[in-house]
Amino acid sequence: MIQHEHMSTEEEVRAKRLQRSASAVLYAALVALALWTMRSFIPAVVWAAVIAIALWPAFGWLTRRPWLGRHTSLLAIGLTVAVGLLFVGPFVIVATQAASEARDTLRWFHDVLRSGIALPEWVQRLPMGSQQVASWWSANLATPLESSPAVQKLHSATFVEMTRHFGGRLVHGLIIFGFMLVTLFFIFQAGSRLGEQLFAASRRAFGAEGAMLARRMADSVRSTVVGLVVVGLGEGALLGIAYAITGVPHATLLGMLTAVAAMLPFCAPIVFLGSALWLLAQGAMGAAIGVAAFGLVVVFIAEHFVRPVLIGGSARLPFLLVLFGILGGAETFGLIGLFIGPALMTILVVLWTDWVR
Incomplete structure (x- = not known):
């Protein structure tokens, strides 16, 4: 009777160990499956975590203020918008500056296509290699760029492919940036x-x-x-x-x-x-x-x-x-x-x- 109870206890312990091991394997598989499902957005989550960790002392100080502490959602929105503007602001400034000079840039581009780029004076003042640089410049850039060997190597199909690749990367980056801001908002809201x-x-x-x-x-x-x-x-x-x-x-x-x-x-x-x-x-x-x-x-x-x-x-x-x-x-x-x-x-x-x- 005692031996039977002892064996029963050992079987229960063994069963519990097996259950814990099976649960651990199941949990690990489910976590791995969840991470694999959201793999495309993991960079957004990681960026949001990094920014939240960096701003956490400031966020904690703000939440301890009497009025802000009672409006966590508004505080989360404000900080998220501030982070977004911090990233977007410089690009807007650069784009605005580039747009204001786009007309002059296009005019210059059309001019060099017809007449080429003149050899700069400083090339002749180089301490060494000035003749080689001047020779290459005259053969490839000083002539009209429409017929330049260096420009003809940039085949239109290659240019279109590069533009398409760059556009795809830009759209993907904007999507990740948007999801990063959304994730950052929920991190701040959780507090x-x-x-x-x-x-x-x-x-x-x-x-x-x-x-x-x-x-x-x-x-x-x-x-x-x-x-x-x-x-x-x-x-x-x-x-x-x-x-x-x-x-x-x-x-x-x-x-x-x-x-x-x-x-x-x-x-x-x-x-x-x-x-x-x-x-x-x-x-x-x-x-x-x-x-x-x-x-x-x-x-x-x-x-x-x-x-x-x-x-x-x-x-x-x-x-x-x-x-x-x-x-x-x-x-x-x-x-x-x-x-x-x-x-x-x-x-x-x-x-x-x-x-x-």
Whole structure:
């Protein structure tokens, strides 16, 4: 009798273990199926999560205000609209500027199709390779572009295919951007409840260490956003002033372009060195040297002192891991990898610290 009860108890324990294993497999399969179903919109969700994490301290401060705290939906709408305008505003400015100059651009384009592009004077002043550049320019660009060998290689079918591909990518990007804003609104509307639920789920699944790791990852994403965006805007503002002082045309637009490029590590020199080359081609050697030197100083200070402190400080990451996280994340995951990479490096540091204790 006792043996029979003992065997029955063991069978019940074995059955419960089997049920838990089957439930875990079922849950994992359902989660994987759900993620596969929404795979096209995962980038929108990830972007919304990154922006929400970056703005969460400001959102929490606003919700603690007496009037705003009672109108969470209005606050969520306001923040979502502000984020949308922050992204759309620069593109509207660029499009407006381009439309105002479209007539002159089209006139110039028709002129060069009929007569070609004259050889610039600065080509003759190149320290080396001036003859080769002048020879290629005369053969391909100085003649009417309608009959230029370089232009004839751009077959109309290829141009149409490139335009169609670009248009498709643009429409897809706009759709993702729209769903990102919708997702961001619902994250803000859920408010602190969502954050508490996520940390509670991490604590239940992985214990207190899992919740701590989730908080460290959120801090890493937030500090990365601050380091990339704030430093990029600072570099763009300083170099925009330099463009205006030295007489570079469209200094405001170039400053905005520099700010966007500066959000990617070591990409700002592409813009300000190009501006310096334009000044050099106009014969303003002093202004060109000034823009190049000032830009290199600004980028050196920003990339080697300010950005590592902002990104690695709160996340407590060494500069080398910050660099690996940003560049490796961008190469692996695209633009969103700029923020995911440092978070993954944070996990690596935490796991290493726990292992060597």
